[in-house]
Amino acid sequence: MKKIIATILGVLALASASQAQAAASRCPDYYVNPNTTITVSSWTFNVTEGATESVNLCRSLRVHKLYIQAEGYYHDAYAQVIVNGNVKGTLYVPGRDPSYVVTVEEETSSIQIQNLRGGTFKIRNITAVVSESGDGMGAGPNPGPCRGNSCSQFPNYAHTQMGQISSRVIWLVNSLEGYTNYRTYGEYLLPIRKAAAEALAIAEARGDTSLSARTYYEKLLNTLDAAAPYIDNAFEVDYAFNLATELMSKREYIRRILQ
Secondary structure, X not given: OHHHHHHHHHHHHHHHHHHHHHHHHOOOOOOOOOOEEEEEEOOOEEEOOOOEEEEEEEEEEEEEEEEEEEEEXXXXXXXXXXXXXXXXXEEEEOOOOOOEEEEEEEEEEEEEEEEEEOOOEEEEEEXXXXXXOOOOOOOOOOOOOOEOOEOOOOOOOOXXXXXXXXXXXXXXXXXXXXXXXXXXXXXXXXXXHHHXXXXXXXXXXXXXXXXXXXXXHHHHHHHXXXXXXHHHHHOXXXXXXXXXXXXXXXXXXXXXXXX
């Protein structure tokens, strides 16, 4: 009997080693191009109430965004995503929900998911958009450094009033992306981002007072008005409150300019 038990334990040990090797083999051991999407976790694991689970990257990479698929058990759960000790996003996990988008813009070798309350939930899949450490290619809340005469300190390069407002709106949308899901992002935030990019480009090319540019500014205002339900919901999320408040302020500032 002891021999049989020893044999079984040996087989389990070999299986665990094989799984570890398989997981390691999925890590990119090559230089990744900027904004490359990789699979961080393709296996399902549970996060119990009050627990924190750590997901290791194969090595230190600059993570721009995370796409997380989660599913609750019986009860709704509330969790947060932590990178380098900083909370990057919150998760509300009902019985089933679309993927969550979490903006990170930090260099890290691991990601923590902490279950705050509401019961156990499972993580079905995690993918990440990454670049090599030190690339500084991201255009999110913590953009890369200036290089020579080119500076990516978004939104500081805009010179016109509407250009600066539009650029700031883009920054706010990028930051709020971590507090939404695919459906609400596509319905509310993506139209704002597109309209703000057009308004920024037109303002910098034609100026604030150009009559031909007014249409683009009105389009941006309309997309911000259409996003009122999302902004109202974002007020209920602690980490998104300041971002939503500023986005609403920018909306009313644009309205005043156009009057």
